[in-house]
Amino acid sequence: MDATATLGFISIIPAAIAILLAFKTRNTVFSLALACFIGILLSGKGLMGFPTLLKTSLGTTSFSWIFLLELFIGILIAFFQRTGAIQGFTKIMEEKKLSRVKVQLVAWVMGMFVFFSDYFSPLFVGSTMRSLSDKAKISREKLAYIADSTSAPVSVLAPITGWAVFISGLLIGMGPIQDASQAMMVFTRAIPFNFYALIAVVLVGLFSLGVIPEFGPMKKAEKRALEExxxxxxxAEPLLGEELTDTPPYEGIKTNVFLNFIFPVLIVISIAIGTFITLKSAKTMEAFLTAVVVLGVIMRIQGVPFNDIMKTAMAGMKGVMPAIIILALSYSINQLSKDMGTANYIIEVTQGWMTPNLLPLITFIIAMLISFSTGTSWGTFAIVMPIAVPLAFSFAGGEVTTLVLATISAVAGGGVFGDHCSPLSDTTILASTGAAADHIDHVKTQIPYAGLAAMLAAAIYLIIGFVAI
Known part of the structure; x- marks a missing residue:
């Protein structure tokens, strides 16, 4: 099937089955696997199409990268546990006698601080704050929400991330945008119009402070944590193995919070940001590999036996396997949706509604639908940006106007929405992993909050559409 072909309504069935079954059965692995199998049959590829799909979607550089990244992060978290680093960090924070509100605010700030990687951020925030938030009787669902809502939304707002490079790269050749520098300038100008991401990040702080009271399933989860x-x-089935939640510190080790925790984190941040500045590509996976090796050497110097270090590393890999399995199946169903033309079908049935006044709003809704049904924000950007932005330029007479900037950000914000609401999304899976939360519980409690941000953003895009013309 070519890139522009579509199986029509049939193309949305696999993703719909996966999402509905995941909520119904609370078993994401089963739901994704069954959806892939049914999708293969519907597309006419026969029984052997399923293993072929797995080989095609998982035998890629993209999946290999996130697979290795997950393994190295798992090892690093296991090393943190074995050296007593996280326990030491928790003890330091406990000495400050932070209130329940302040613990949430610290997690919020930490998520925004680690802005360079939407993969590292939720894992870092969840794993480092989990013990502290547990003591403060904060539900794992709330911690996962904080970690999730300060990952992709922050990354898409920063002009020095891989997100910025990817989105701006898609803009080259559209309207008056001729090169990468012009594209990045336009992307930067569009940041204030990314209302979904901005509102999503601000809402975390408002909910943490209690300015906006909890509601929906999150209110129930927080009441359970606080009262019971x-x-x-x-x-509940936490999306993290016991290897990364119950690993005790090595007996006799003298934990140094700086060497065993802060220094490895600084290595990750320095390499990721440094390579982005010098190579225009953040080498996040390589950064974690370096941090793992350095911390392993430090552990050996501190007296941890080599065999124990290797055993801990293997435990770290084992601990992230639940998340890796779900990620693998998510990549498979994303590939299946691409092959069946799911995104093309959604665009076909909505494209006729495109008018200058409704362009930002309709673009935002289309991006939301595609990202939710496929679980991929970057895939959504690649599909919608080349359609919506040239249309905006045509309405704007080829100039970079408010309508164009709002349309660019509508695509970006709509794509991030899928990161929040779809159980197929990689960053949502990683947020559940970092917080050691039940994945479907995280999705169910987060959807109303993401929905609130989406409704507010949609209202603003509607207003801009009529004001900008």
């Missing part, structure tokens, strides 16, 4: 002391509901 249960940070997880009965029967």
């Amino acid at each position: 002391g249960k940070v997880l509901r009965d029967g």
Whole structure:
């Protein structure tokens, strides 16, 4: 099937099955696997199409990268546990006697601080704040929400991230944009119009402060944690192995919070940002590999036996396997949706509504639908940006106007929405992993909050569409 072909309504069935089953059964692996199998049959590829799909979608540089990244992050978190680094960090924070509100605000600020990687951010915030938030009786669902809402939304707002480079790269050749520098300038000008991302980040602070009261499933989860002391509901299945939640520090080790925790984190940040500035590409996976090797050497110097270090590394890999399995199946169904033309079908049935006044709003809604049904924000950018932005330029007479900037940000914000609401999204999976939360519980509690941000953003895009013309 060529890139522009579509199977029509049939193309949305696999993603719909995966999402509905995930909520119904609370078993994401089963739901994704069954959806892939049904999708293969619907596309006429036969029984052997399923293993072929797995080989095609997982035998890629993209999946290999996130697979290795996950492994190295798992090892690093295991090393943090084995050296007592996270326990030491928690003890320092406990000495400050932070209130329940302040613990949430610290997690919020930490998420915004690690802005350079939407993959590292939720894992870092969740794993480092989990013990502290548990003691403060904050539900794992709330921690996962904070970690998730300060990852992709922050990354898409910063002009020095891979997100910025990718989105601006898509803009080259559109309207008067001729090169990368002009594209980045336009992207930067569009940042104030990315209302979904801005509102999503601000809402975290407002909910943490209690300015806006909790509502929906999150209110129930927080009440359970606060009144019953249960940070997880009965029967919940945390998306993180016991290897990364119950690993005790090595007996006799003298934990140094700087060497065992802060220094490795600084290595990751320095390499990621440094390579982005010098190579225009943040080498995040290589940054984690370096941090793992350095911390492993430090552990050996501190007296941890080599065999224990290797055993801890293997435990770290094992601990992230639940997330990796879901990521693998998510990549598979994303590839299946691409092959069946899911995004093209959504665009076909909505393109007729495109008018200058409704362009930002309709663009935002289309991007939301595609990102939610496929679980990929970058894929959404690649599909919608080449359609919506040239249309905006045609309405704007080839000039970079408010309508054009709002349309660019509508695509970006709509794509991020899928990162928040779809159980197929990689960053949502990573947020559940970092917080050791039940994945579907995280999705169910976060959807109303993401929906609130989306409704506010949609209203603003509607107003801009009529004001800008």
